[in-house]
Amino acid sequence: MPGGISLSSTALLLYLIGVLAAHSPKENTHSSLKHEKSAFQTQLPLELGEIVIVIQSQSNPVHKKRADDLKESILNQAAKISKKLPTVLFLHEIVSNEGAWTVLPVIPHFADIYASNSSWIFFCEEDTLVTLQKLLETLQRFDKSKNYFLGKALYDEDSTIIHHYAFAENPSIFKYPDFSAGWALSMPLVKRLAEILSKDPPSSDFTIDLKHEIALYIWQKVDGQELTAVPEFCTENPASRKATGCATMFNNTLPVCGTPVKNEDIFVAVKTCKKFHKDRIPVVKQTWEKNAVHLEYYSDYADPTIPTIDLGIPNVERGHCGKTFAILERFLKSKIRHKHWLIIVDDDTLISLPRLQNLLSCYNSNEPVFLGERYGYGLGARGYNYITGGGGMVFSREAVREFIGSKCRCYSNDAPDDMVLGMCASGLGISVTHSPLFHQARPADYSKDYLSHQVPISFHKHWNIDPVKVYYTWLAQDKREDLQKRKYLKEDL
Template sequence: MWVECIILFISQFISKMLISFVSFSVTYGRNSSWIFFCEEDTRIQVVKLLETLGRFDGSKEWFLGKALYDEESTIIHHYAFAENPTAFTFPDFAAGWALSIPLVNKLAKKLKSEPLKSDFTIDLKHEIALYIWQKGEGPHLTPVPEFCTDDVNSYKVDHCATTFSNFLPLCGEPVKKEDVFVAVKTCRKFHGDRIPVVKQTWEREAALIEYYSDYADISIPTIDLGIPNTDRGELLTVVVKFCTNNCVKTVRFMDDMCIFIFRLRRLLSCYDPNEPVFLGERYGYGLGTGGYSYITGGGGMVFSRIAVQKLLASKCRCYSMDAPDDMVLGMCFSGLGIPITHSPLFHQARPMDYPKGYLSHQIPVSFHKHWNIDPVKVYFTWLAPNTEESLNGKKAGYNREDL
């Protein structure tokens, strides 16, 4: 039995991954029983993995993985299974997941006759499970306890075929505070409730920060962009403003975000500021029909200066005042041939919008939205520093389980 391990970050989105099943089925189907997918930080005990897969009949259709589920319906999954969100499970990619070749062949055949119909790609692990399930006509995910996300150094991993390196990347010294320019997008109606939260929590971590609004408020202070507020526009104007600053990277945040700047600076040590970098949580639009990827604005966006310079030189602009600026930027960078760099540490939604099992092996950089939560509590639970080396998620007397 052969097991092919495909590194997941090569094909983050459902269209590319599922379409690649066609070539997998042709290339590997004759000699292999399984295809195993994993992330770049997944650690594999190959002998244990082969033993685990050997328990299942490879001539049948199997979809194996570590099961995640929603405790309540969530916007990032389009409120699917609202009556009982725990009923549908999907794989934690960090633990790895496997498909038997008969199932791969079935999916490949289906793709040839029925192209993908989804406009937006938001959470691949959930969407691919939905595609495989086919409204009950295909297999559910079968939980496999040997597919683990425990840290490789944990005492609990003796039974595990896979483990996961639970660490925040560091590729040298963290980027200096002075090399990160933070732009916060706000508007007059939120000056009184959202901005005080920012100032109470993460503003102190930023050496260079400016607030951009539709109104100049000297008490904050904010900079009037000179254009009316809209729910979705204005970002390109903020990017243009950035080019007057001499920083290496710019970061654009919403006024209802929580962010740990030190973790961001540490993460940015792994990226070359002399290259065009566009970093954040990647979404997709129309990827099955020649669409494009983009960084969702709610989770925060990181641009290198080179990326911004190339963007402005291209003359790419929003096509209307209320155009979705994050999607427009995705189109612009796609047209420039600048790749979108995905990081799962940025989050478009609140902590409770993600499965606890998914967040348990993360060291998050950001969360978004103040809706129906105490954002200060979220910050001190998930993100607030006590020391720069203490990154274990237990902060300021709160427990994550309380949220």
């Protein structure tokens, strides 16, 4: 596995950050402060042992290591505070279910196992920095005998496709949690949700944006239960002055674990068709193509001026499974088979290849890695996860070998390629590795606050935007692009 800083040094860094932040004062700006003070005065002090901390972990070794580091940091902090330690769990290990990451299927387990001796379930991501003393003080402000759903509030400025255009008339009225800041459910709410889930599980077949979907389910099923915004749940960088008094923080830099993968080791396949040669391909050439050493355009028509390669697969309106599997087979059988990584993107995907090179330093191409933005299908009925294609699908060479070496194939040329690959991955035991830095939609489809602590790798779709401007605003970072970026944005003004 590529190298990085050691487990112990990472855990120590997290611990020291936590200790320093725990002793920093912060003005409390919560809207219901008087009610919280009253609750604080009447209820018994909250013990660390009453908190169950769930790290929203993944099985990939890189992500498992990050979760291990965070757990060590939390337990080290706890040992300095109390003899009663919190329970720290890894979400992907709680139940044997591909849908465990969607949280709701695990709620009945929490109610059964922890309801009698716990007061809060606190969720956080593997890269969330937790200041345990401050977290304890923050949760103490809320009456643990009542229903509470706590977090850092996000909202949509405009209705968006990834949220199924919910609250179209005024989307900003609905708040949902930023998982990077951590979020919490009181045990009474966990028990209530468990009762509801046993009779009325989520009805949607697709899991697209989990944080919004969980908040919507709670709001719909638990008497309009809304998210309570907690200012101590933060996504500030720990080095920022704004992080003073935060119970949680977030390291908002691009994950890098060693020397970036050489661009010579990445092969880029762009899926296109004749009708998009004149409008979409020029955008690719004007933006990110220059950062690719090995790139080919695959179409239903061989156009030497681009050039494009006709794979012999007829164009279809949707799905494109036949074309995608032909690309996978070509990757293994042609001279490019020695490349370590394959990325398949649509012709309207915008991507930063230099950032991808940095991210891939964290993964081992000799292992079956299938990376991108994770969606879920039919997870309530033991369905499967998949990498949504528009944001880019990244395959290690070993993953491609296992896909093509299996009997898994398209049931039709227009079958949804990303979902078929998800079914294949499930059958082969290849984990779908999620990165929130890949995006199936446009920047305008996401909360500004959510994107503010990201270093995005991709966006998708040219609809109703200037895609070149989007690229230079969100994805350009190479020094060679600086002059072109300034020139383009100046002309745009």
